[in-house]
Amino acid sequence: MPDAVGVKSLFASYDGKTVLDDVSFSIRRGDSFALLGPNGAGKTTLVSILCTLRLPDRGTAQVAGIDVVKQPTKARETIGVVFQDSSLDDRLSAWENLEFHGLVHGLAPKVRHERAEAVLALVELSDWADDIVRNFSGGMRRRLEIARALMHEPTILFLDEPTVGLDPQTRQRIWSYLDRLRRERHLTVLTTTHYIEEVEGADQVCIIDHGHIIAQGTPTELKAAHGSRWLHATPQDETVAAEIATAYPQIQRLGSGSLALPITDEALADTFLAQYRYRLEEIRFQEPTLESVFLALTGRELRDRANGQRDAQRSAGRRGGQR
Numbered sequence: 001m002p003d004a005v006g007v008k009s010l011f012a013s014y015d016g017k018t019v020l021d022d023v024s025f026s027i028r029r030g031d032s033f034a035l036l037g038p039n040g041a042g043k044t045t046l047v048s049i050l051c052t053l054r055l056p057d058r059g060t061a062q063v064a065g066i067d068v069v070k071q072p073t074k075a076r077e078t079i080g081v082v083f084q085d086s087s088l089d090d091r092l093s094a095w096e097n098l099e100f101h102g103l104v105h106g107l108a109p110k111v112r113h114e115r116a117e118a119v120l121a122l123v124e125l126s127d128w129a130d131d132i133v134r135n136f137s138g139g140m141r142r143r144l145e146i147a148r149a150l151m152h153e154p155t156i157l158f159l160d161e162p163t164v165g166l167d168p169q170t171r172q173r174i175w176s177y178l179d180r181l182r183r184e185r186h187l188t189v190l191t192t193t194h195y196i197e198e199v200e201g202a203d204q205v206c207i208i209d210h211g212h213i214i215a216q217g218t219p220t221e222l223k224a225a226h227g228s229r230w231l232h233a234t235p236q237d238e239t240v241a242a243e244i245a246t247a248y249p250q251i252q253r254l255g256s257g258s259l260a261l262p263i264t265d266e267a268l269a270d271t272f273l274a275q276y277r278y279r280l281e282e283i284r285f286q287e288p289t290l291e292s293v294f295l296a297l298t299g300r301e302l303r304d305r306a307n308g309q310r311d312a313q314r315s316a317g318r319r320g321g322q323r
C-alpha cells in the first residue's frame, strides 16, 4: 500500500524566488505529521501543491499514491483541507455550509444529510446547525471547517495553521478533536504550525526553514539528535553581553535579551558561571526541547516577534470570543 503522502525533490518559486528547495518526505498512513517552521518558510506553498491548488516547478507529490499534478481531480477526492484563512460562507448557516460542500462533491441528498449530522456531532456543533456562521466565534468556525473537510470522507486531512489566532484553551480543544478523528476515522493528518508546543504529540515532525527541510523525525528522535541542554543567562547590561558574546562565540542572542549557551559538557557551564555569575540577572538551565532543536539547527528562535504580531492581528480580525 502506498504512503499517505509522498513528496520527492519538490521545487517551487514565486517571481523567480525559490520558496521550496528540493523538498522530500513521506507520511505513513494514519500518522499525524507536523510541518513546523516560521512564517514564510514555505509551509502554505507546500500544502497548496498537495491540495492541487498550485503547481510545483519540479518534482513529484502524491496523495494516497495519486499524483497531484497528473490526476488532480482524483487526488482531491482523497483529501480534506482546512485553509489558514476561513473559507466558510458566513451568510449561510453551519448546515448550509456543509450541504454546499456535499453538493460540490456530488453527494446524494440522503448521504449529505447523514454526513452533515455526523460531522456536526463530531465537533460538538449540532446545537448550532441552523445558526448563521457570521455569529460564530473563531473556535467554532475552525471546528465547522474541520467538519466540512470531512464531509466527503477523505483519508488524508491537511490543516494549514489550524489554531492560529485562537486562545490556548481553544487550541487545545481543536487538537483533541483532531486526535479523536485520527483514531476513530483512521485519518492521516498533516498540520502546519509555528507553535512549537503543538507538535510534541505528533508522530513525525518535519522542520522547514527558508524552503528547506532541515530535520525530520519523532519529537524524541529530534531532541536526541539535535537538542542539547542550554544555559539561558540574562546579563546585567549590554557591556557584559558583548563581553560574553566575544568570549563564547557559540552563544545565541535571544529576542528577550538573554543569551543561550549550548552545554556541550558540564565543565563548560562551570567555567561560564565561575566567570560571569555575579554579572548576570538571571540564570536557568533548559532541558532539550523542540524549541532548542530549532535554535540549534537555525541559530534563531521560532517564537519571533513577527509571529506574535501576526497572531494578534488575526485574533483582532476574528469576531466574538472563543467558545
Ligand SMILES: Nc1ncnc2c1ncn2[C@@H]1O[C@H](COP(=O)(O)OP(=O)(O)OP(=O)(O)O)[C@@H](O)[C@H]1O
Residues within 6 Å of the ligand: 014, 015, 019, 037, 038, 039, 040, 041, 042, 043, 044, 045, 046, 161
Ligand atoms: N502569491 C505569492 N506571491 C509572491 N510570493 C509569495 C506568494 N505566496 C507566498 N510567497 C512567498 O513565498 C514564501 C513562502 O510563503 P508561504 O506562505 O508558503 O510560507 P509559510 O511557511 O506558509 O508562512 P505563513 O505561515 O506566513 O503563510 C514567503 O517568502 C512568501 O513571502
